[in-house]
Every structure is written in structure tokens, then in C-alpha cells.
Amino acid sequence: MSNQTLHLLSQWAPLKDKHQWVLGLIYKTEGSCYRKAGALMLFSDDGHQLGILSGGCLESDIHRKARRVMQDKKVRHTIYDDNDEEDIAFKLGVGCGGVVHLALLPVEAENCYLSLEKAYQTLLNGQHCRWKLNLEDISNSQVSSPSEVQQLNKLAKLDDHVNYAPPYIDIPFTCPPHLLVVGGGFDATFVVKMAHLQGWTVSVWDPRPAQARVEHFSLANYIVSSSEVSAVSEHMSVHNVDAAVLMSHHRNIDAEALKALSAHHLQYIAMLGPKHRKEEILSLAQVEESAFSGVFVSPAGFDIGGELPESIALSVIAQCHSVLAGKESSGKR
Structure with a gap:
């Protein structure tokens, strides 16, 4: 606990x-x-x-x-x-x-x-x-x-x-921070576990039926079970989400989610993938980076030299924690 x-x-x-x-x-x-x-x-x-x-x-x-x-x-x-x-x-x-x-x-x-x-x-x-x-x-x-x-x-x-x-x-x-994880794959389970250990509230959304399964995300507080990104936006309004990590590994899903996130004030938004992918997703979403009032960072996480899902989750949660605590404002790696 x-x-x-x-x-x-x-x-x-x-x-x-x-x-x-x-x-x-x-x-x-x-x-x-x-x-x-x-x-x-x-x-x-x-x-x-x-x-x-x-x-x-x-x-x-x-x-x-x-x-x-x-x-x-x-x-x-x-x-x-x-x-x-x-x-x-x-x-x-x-x-x-x-x-x-x-x-x-x-x-x-x-x-x-x-x-x-x-x-x-x-x-x-x-x-x-x-x-x-x-x-x-x-x-x-x-x-x-x-x-x-x-x-x-x-x-x-x-x-x-x-x-x-x-x-x-x-x-x-203060209420525990609320993190939204976009993407329900294997690597997302480690991000959810790390956030849960911090005592954070965690929501998960993935529109694909085979992803974000309840049995794989038992530690999540909420699983948004809808294929429509509008459900995510509504969920965020109701539950006061503070931060989000995009890790669906799917261009269109990340783009849809990024566009929805731009309408909300979040302190931290991070997206997995190399730097060139960030520009691609922003273009698909038709959103300027300046549209985000909080820290927007891609590639997500601190550079701690990790490649495994566990290490990536550690780096992302550490960076998110730093931003939410007011210790990291630039989001630069």
C-alpha cells in the first residue's frame, strides 16, 4: 500500500x-x-x-x-x-x-x-x-x-x-497524481506497475479489442473500454488526469490521442519513439507542439541507458514524477 x-x-x-x-x-x-x-x-x-x-x-x-x-x-x-x-x-x-x-x-x-x-x-x-x-x-x-x-x-x-x-x-x-496510459501492450504493463507503486491513479486506453485486457492490467484503476477517442476525453474531464504517456506503437492511435490531449491541461505528456516520429505524429494529429500547456516530451523518459520494458518504464515514471513535483520543467533529455 x-x-x-x-x-x-x-x-x-x-x-x-x-x-x-x-x-x-x-x-x-x-x-x-x-x-x-x-x-x-x-x-x-x-x-x-x-x-x-x-x-x-x-x-x-x-x-x-x-x-x-x-x-x-x-x-x-x-x-x-x-x-x-x-x-x-x-x-x-x-x-x-x-x-x-x-x-x-x-x-x-x-x-x-x-x-x-x-x-x-x-x-x-x-x-x-x-x-x-x-x-x-x-x-x-x-x-x-x-x-x-x-x-x-x-x-x-x-x-x-x-x-x-x-x-x-x-x-x-493532495490527491495522488492521475496518469493516463495510451496503449495496452506488454510494455505498458510495466508503466502501470511503476505508477501503481507510487500510489498514483492509473487509467489505460487502447481502442484495439486485443489490447488493454483487464487480466493484464489488474493494477490499473480504470480501463477505458471504448474504441472512440472521445471517451478518453470525457474520462479525462471527469477524473482530472494530470499526465499521459502515449505508447500504443500505432501512428493513428497516438495521433488521435495526442489531438484529444491537446484540449486538456496536463502537466506532462510523453510519447515513445524516436525524435523523427514525434514530428510525424504531430503532423498526423494536426497539432502544434505549442498547443500543450505542460511539458511535452518525445522520446519519453530520462536517458538512463535502458532498453528493456522495465527500464523504459522506470525512466518514464521518473521523468513524470520529476515534472509533477516541479523538479523538471524542460522535459529535455
């Missing part, structure tokens, strides 16, 4: 009243740390550990402290200082060299589950939101209002900045 916020909350929500829960929240860091401010993890009295707050070094100690919170329902703050020889982080040999400020908060009906249930429903509806909490008065938690959510979703990219002004922390909760 992915560590995306939506996935963590989807595991917690059905069990929220069946166990005692404590939220571990990193609200401040200093120096080099494995996770940054805004990282969440949920612990239960039945041994659940949903999420991750370190590289696996601190979770056992955090869970031990979380059990005390379950017993007395009191908020606890703890600091892990990897520079302090007397600190547990130093003794465990974490080695990052930073300082982590952590809050452990009871999550129960009496404090409205810290508004995590509301945040979950917002994410489940495909909408970004911001979660705001008073660390000194945890009954005072908020999730973006419907009007604020609407405004956030109008933005091309949600501001991912965590705001911490003691005692208040304001954290963005």
Missing part, C-alpha cells in the same frame, strides 16, 4: 472506531531528516502502523510513546536529535544529522478525528485541500472550506508549502 495521504486515510477510516488511534505528526525539522514537516503516521492499539516518519529507525520508539497517548489521551511532543549523544536517535545510529520535532495526538470521535475523516472524503472526491491544526488545542482542527477547495483545484499545481506558526500548522493534502 502506498504512503500517499489518501491511501493512509483509506486504511484508517474503516477502522477509526474499532481501535484506539494516535497520529504521529512531524511539525518541524532542522537539518537533514528522512521526512520533512507535514509527514503523518497513524498508530493503533492493535499494532497498525500506517505511513512512515523515518527510514524505519524511529517507528518502534514512536509507537511505544503513542501507546501512552492512547492510555491518557494527552498530547505529547518529542524531539529526536541525531546530534545529541544522549538522544535515542543518536543511539539508534540514524545518521541523518538532523532534528525532528514530533507531536503525538489522540484521534477519536471526541476531537472529531482531528478532521481527518473530512479530509479523507475531500481527497476521495478528487479534490485537494489544506488541513489546519492547533497543536495546543487539537479540538480546533479544520479542512479547507468548499469554496477554498474549489479555488485550490483551479490551480495548475497545489502550493505544497507546509506553514508552521506555533502553535498552528497548515499542511497541504
Whole structure:
């Protein structure tokens, strides 16, 4: 299961009243740390550990402290200082060299589950939101209002900045990226697997009956079962697709899809094939490269020297991730 916020909350929500829960929240860091401010993890009295707050070094100690919170329902703050020889982080040999400020908060009906249930429903509806909490008065938690959510979703990219002004922390909760894969061949299965491992939502479309078969794409969230490219465009409008990879290995299919994609705002569009093929497909689609508001790249993926489908999938997903995270804007190889 992915560590995306939506996935963590989807595991917690059905069990929220069946166990005692404590939220571990990193609200401040200093120096080099494995996770940054805004990282969440949920612990239960039945041994659940949903999420991750370190590289696996601190979770056992955090869970031990979380059990005390379950017993007395009191908020606890703890600091892990990897520079302090007397600190547990130093003794465990974490080695990052930073300082982590952590809050452990009871999550129960009496404090409205810290508004995590509301945040979950917002994410489940495909909408970004911001979660705001008073660390000194945890009954005072908020999730973006419907009007604020609407405004956030109008933005091309949600501001991912965590705001911490003691005692208040304001954290963005974003939906997992949604990737459309055009092409249902063998190599596409690896792209879907890689995206699934990231916790992304994945849709697959291929108009050919022999391709994009359900038994080959069990990890995909959606398979658009239509031979008409208009169905893809409609699907994208309904499900807020963020990125697309064209890998049908068929000129007309890629051209039709590319033309449809040009009508939507996508942060990343990539197409397999050599550079000369890109010009050919653009010509067939009767679309100018300038028509794409996001990054359009062909050949797809970073040049990592791979030739096998697994390596190509790795390079494409890595490049897509980089663009979606705002780390790669040119799309040039």
C-alpha cells in the first residue's frame, strides 16, 4: 500500500472506531531528516502502523510513546536529535544529522478525528485541500472550506508549502497524481506497475479489442473500454488526469490521442519513439507542439541507458514524477 495521504486515510477510516488511534505528526525539522514537516503516521492499539516518519529507525520508539497517548489521551511532543549523544536517535545510529520535532495526538470521535475523516472524503472526491491544526488545542482542527477547495483545484499545481506558526500548522493534502496510459501492450504493463507503486491513479486506453485486457492490467484503476477517442476525453474531464504517456506503437492511435490531449491541461505528456516520429505524429494529429500547456516530451523518459520494458518504464515514471513535483520543467533529455 502506498504512503500517499489518501491511501493512509483509506486504511484508517474503516477502522477509526474499532481501535484506539494516535497520529504521529512531524511539525518541524532542522537539518537533514528522512521526512520533512507535514509527514503523518497513524498508530493503533492493535499494532497498525500506517505511513512512515523515518527510514524505519524511529517507528518502534514512536509507537511505544503513542501507546501512552492512547492510555491518557494527552498530547505529547518529542524531539529526536541525531546530534545529541544522549538522544535515542543518536543511539539508534540514524545518521541523518538532523532534528525532528514530533507531536503525538489522540484521534477519536471526541476531537472529531482531528478532521481527518473530512479530509479523507475531500481527497476521495478528487479534490485537494489544506488541513489546519492547533497543536495546543487539537479540538480546533479544520479542512479547507468548499469554496477554498474549489479555488485550490483551479490551480495548475497545489502550493505544497507546509506553514508552521506555533502553535498552528497548515499542511497541504493532495490527491495522488492521475496518469493516463495510451496503449495496452506488454510494455505498458510495466508503466502501470511503476505508477501503481507510487500510489498514483492509473487509467489505460487502447481502442484495439486485443489490447488493454483487464487480466493484464489488474493494477490499473480504470480501463477505458471504448474504441472512440472521445471517451478518453470525457474520462479525462471527469477524473482530472494530470499526465499521459502515449505508447500504443500505432501512428493513428497516438495521433488521435495526442489531438484529444491537446484540449486538456496536463502537466506532462510523453510519447515513445524516436525524435523523427514525434514530428510525424504531430503532423498526423494536426497539432502544434505549442498547443500543450505542460511539458511535452518525445522520446519519453530520462536517458538512463535502458532498453528493456522495465527500464523504459522506470525512466518514464521518473521523468513524470520529476515534472509533477516541479523538479523538471524542460522535459529535455
